[in-house]
Amino acid sequence: MPVASSIPATRAGLVSALLVALAFALGFAEFVLIGITPDVAEGIGAPLVAVGDLVGYYALACAAATPIISLASARADRLKLTAALLVVFNAGNLLTLFANDYALLVASRLMPAVTSGTLLAVAMTYVPDIVGNTRAPRVIGLLLAGFSVSSVVGVPVGTLLADAFGWKAAYACVLALGLVVSAALLPALPRQGAPATPAAERTSPALRSQLRILGDGRVLANTAMILLGAAGTYVFHTYLTPVLEGPVGLDSVGASAVLLLVGAACVGSNLLSGWIAERFGLRALPVTFALHAVALALLAVTIPSGLPVIANVLAVALLMYVMNSTVQMLYQNVARTDYPAAVTFSASLHPMSFNAGIALGSLVGGAVVSTGGLAATGPVGALFALGACALAVALVKMTATTHEKRVASPAIEIR
Numbered sequence: 049m050p051v052a053s054s055i056p057a058t059r060a061g062l063v064s065a066l067l068v069a070l071a072f073a074l075g076f077a078e079f080v081l082i083g084i085t086p087d088v089a090e091g092i093g094a095p096l097v098a099v100g101d102l103v104g105y106y107a108l109a110c111a112a113a114t115p116i117i118s119l120a121s122a123r124a125d126r127l128k129l130t131a132a133l134l135v136v137f138n139a140g141n142l143l144t145l146f147a148n149d150y151a152l153l154v155a156s157r158l159m160p161a162v163t164s165g166t167l168l169a170v171a172m173t174y175v176p177d178i179v180g181n182t183r184a185p186r187v188i189g190l191l192l193a194g195f196s197v198s199s200v201v202g203v204p205v206g207t208l209l210a211d212a213f214g215w216k217a218a219y220a221c222v223l224a225l226g227l228v229v230s231a232a233l234l235p236a237l238p239r240q241g242a243p244a245t246p247a248a249e250r251t252s253p254a255l256r257s258q259l260r261i262l263g264d265g266r267v268l269a270n271t272a273m274i275l276l277g278a279a280g281t282y283v284f285h286t287y288l289t290p291v292l293e294g295p296v297g298l299d300s301v302g303a304s305a306v307l308l309l310v311g312a313a314c315v316g317s318n319l320l321s322g323w324i325a326e327r328f329g330l331r332a333l334p335v336t337f338a339l340h341a342v343a344l345a346l347l348a349v350t351i352p353s354g355l356p357v358i359a360n361v362l363a364v365a366l367l368m369y370v371m372n373s374t375v376q377m378l379y380q381n382v383a384r385t386d387y388p389a390a391v392t393f394s395a396s397l398h399p400m401s402f403n404a405g406i407a408l409g410s411l412v413g414g415a416v417v418s419t420g421g422l423a424a425t426g427p428v429g430a431l432f433a434l435g436a437c438a439l440a441v442a443l444v445k446m447t448a449t450t451h452e453k454r455v456a457s458p459a460i461e462i463r
Contacts, residue, residue, distance in 0.1 A: 347426025
């Protein structure tokens with residue numbers, strides 16, 4: 049069902065920008081650890097690998113909690129839900145500042161982890177209401193860009209803060225950003241108090257109505273494709289800083305500069321994602337995943353060569369988020385057309401599957417580095433990307449078949 053915005057353009061632009069800032073804050077909280085793992089390990093007296101595994105634990109907690117919270121809160125007022133989740137998110141970041149041992153650090157990081165995916169999902173459900181369906185893919189691309197670029201812009205910022213003032217300074221920055229965004233966003237969000245579930249569906253059995261979407265082959269294929277695509281990226285990306293400071297031989301300042309370039313490439317990747325979603329849709333994804341697999345496989349050659357790997361890394365970054373807008377709009381379109389009770393739940397499937405992929409990729413990456421070294425992360429990531437490519441081909445065929453059936457029998461509701 050088409051959605052048009054009734055919000056003035058100036059206010060719509062402001063709220064959209066604040067949602068992008070929220071997405072950046074969520075990503076910053078998740079990924080800042082990648083650049084300061086050695087500092088944290090030394091600061092709390094824990095093994096480096098144990099601290100590195102927190103990247104995977106955070107993503108796994110996010111992936112597990114996001115659909116559960118989204119299902120449980122389907123009838124909740126969106127504004128109140130957003131406010132409650134932001135309180136928990138900021139409280140966890142505050143607790144991290146008091147973490148002097150591994151157990152407390154884990155507990156403090158799991159608090160923002162369990163809220164992050166639902167916050168991102170709810171933010172994406174606001175987008176069509178704020179800017180309308182026509183502009184939604186582009187704005188969702190920007191929102192997801194805010195999240196993903198934080199993994200490379202936030203990392204060097206955190207690294208520089210940790211080098212200058214200690215690792216807790218990085219998390220103090222995370223906390224400050226979260227508080228500022230929360231204070232600005234909550235008063236700006238639409239005040240209709242609309243629940244995530246459309247009014248026409250509120251009398252339906254909530255859980256059953258939402259879970260029906262999981263029986264749709266398009267949704268299952270989309271979810272698996274996102275998971276494999278993210279895993280392919282994060283087998284390597286989790287260990288990007290060790291690659292830059294190890295085989296490439298850069299110091300912390302040089303590594304931070306490269307990470308900023310990677311961040312710029314990620315912004316380009318997400319902007320490209322919105323353009324591709326509007327222009328080509330799903331048809332482009334098999335090609336982009338195939339290119340991504342090639343770029344990852346080449347890392348086996350370029351990592352040992354030193355500086356030439358930087359161009360290879362930038363190519364990986366330019367391709368790593370191209371799927372974002374397309375896959376999210378597929379979830380939203382399927383839900384709004386066939387499963388209107390599951391609009392918010394469908395939005396939660398993207399952060400859930402992406403974070404599951406991050407968890408899988410980072411944990412596999414740790415095993416690969418331990419057994420085969422840093423250069424082996426690229427080829428292993430390429431195998432995941434090829435799996436995503438195969439699913440993209442299948443998904444294109446599935447959506448084409450569904451469209452053909454709708455055209456042939458428009459009166460038949462396809463579930």
